[in-house]
Amino acid sequence: MGERFPFFQRKNKSKLYLSDRQPLTLQGKIGLVIAHLVLILWAIIIIWPLYQMVVSAFNGLQDGYLVLNRNFAFSLEHFEYLFTETLYLAWVRNTLFISISTALLTLLFVSFTGYAYSRYRFKGRKSSLMAILLIQTIPVFAGITAFFTMHSILSSVLPYFTRQMMLILIYSGGAIAANTFILKGYIDSISTELDDAAKIDGCSNMQIYRLIIMPVAKPMLMIIGLWSFIGPFMDFLMPRVLLTSPSSYTLAAGLFTLVNDFRTMNQPAFAAGGLLTAIPIVLLFISLQGQLVSGLAKGSVKG
Structure with missing residues (x-):
């Protein structure tokens, strides 16, 4: 068509777009610039404290308190202090024990309760779901007296x-x-036709759960397990209240002792501990990235 109608091609060339979106107006361009500036500012607000934490953890010129200066001397003394002068290794063991146990228990019970509420119709189903939803609105700390009694x-x-x-x-x-x-x-979101086909082949309800539903729901189970594992790493309040011995502290409660008492004050060591704490979580996110993306993006019929 370009050879037969060159004038038509030149005349309409500027009106052809790769998508249906119209070009941005002046107001749209200004809004886009403002949005990018806000995102850049937000990124700086997040990255700057992380940068200072990393620098302070490796800065041998830092004493007991963090001082934001330009003087820097690479050193591992804060990490050495963390491993030799504190109970950091015990805190790591305690946190891993609590996190792994929490993740395993959560996955075991949630896989059954989620399957039961999705596939079965029984008396009290709606009322129990509503009760679970309402209980979630109660702050965990409100039950601290009940926890001590239990x-x-x-x-x-x-x-x-x-x-x-x-x-x-x-x-x-x-x-x-x-x-x-x-x-x-x-x-x-998983079609019940998969269940029906499995029943025709002679599968029991437990076999459907184990061979059909759980493999399909694996990405979401990975997300649930990951967040259940991360929870004890992030929580400070409950371990601080319930755990009375420093040797039984989790990482959050243990590292807090490095910044709340002048007798044990060592903020650079606190920064070093926070950096080490973040490493396993980041590695988990990287290793499970494919599962996380598919779990959040896929909700369609499979099989």
């Missing part, structure tokens, strides 16, 4: 029931209630 009862029956185990029950209980809705919604 720990006293359970420790009297089970001598080896520690406060760390109580924390695991608190974390996993809250995660099970919240994530039941998430997994139920995800399983609802």
Whole structure:
């Protein structure tokens, strides 16, 4: 057509676009610039404290308090202090024990509750779902008296029931209630025709759960497990209240002792500990990135 109608091609060349979107007006361009400036400012606000934390952790010129200066001398003394003068390794073990236990318990129970609420119709289903939803509106800290009472009862029956185990029950209980809705919604998007086809082939309900539903729901289960694992790393309030011995602290509660008491004040070591704490979480996000993206993006029928 260009060879036969060259004039027509030149005349309409400027009106051809790769999409249906019209070119930005002056007002649209100004809005786009403002949006980019806001995003850049927000990124700076987030990145600047992280940058200062990394620099302070490796700066040998920092003493007990963080000082934002231009003098820098690379040193690992703050990390050495963290491993030799504090109970950092014990805090890491405690946090990993609580986090892994919480994630496993959450995944075990949520996989059953999400499947049951999605595929079965039973008496009290709607009322129990509503009760779970309403319970989520109550702050966890509001039940601190009940937690102490529960720990006293359970420790009297089970001598080896520690406060760390109580924390695991608190974390996993809250995660099970919240994530039941998430997994139920995800399983609802899976066609029941898969269940019917499996039943025709002779599969029981447990086989459908194990061979059909759980493999399809794996991306969402990975997300639930990841957030359940991260929760104890991020929480400070409950470990600080429930755990009384420094050797039983989690990372959040333990590192706080480096900034709240002048006798143990070492803010650069606190920065070093925060940097080390972030490393396993970042590695988990990177290793599970594919599962996370598919879990958030896929909700369609599979199989």
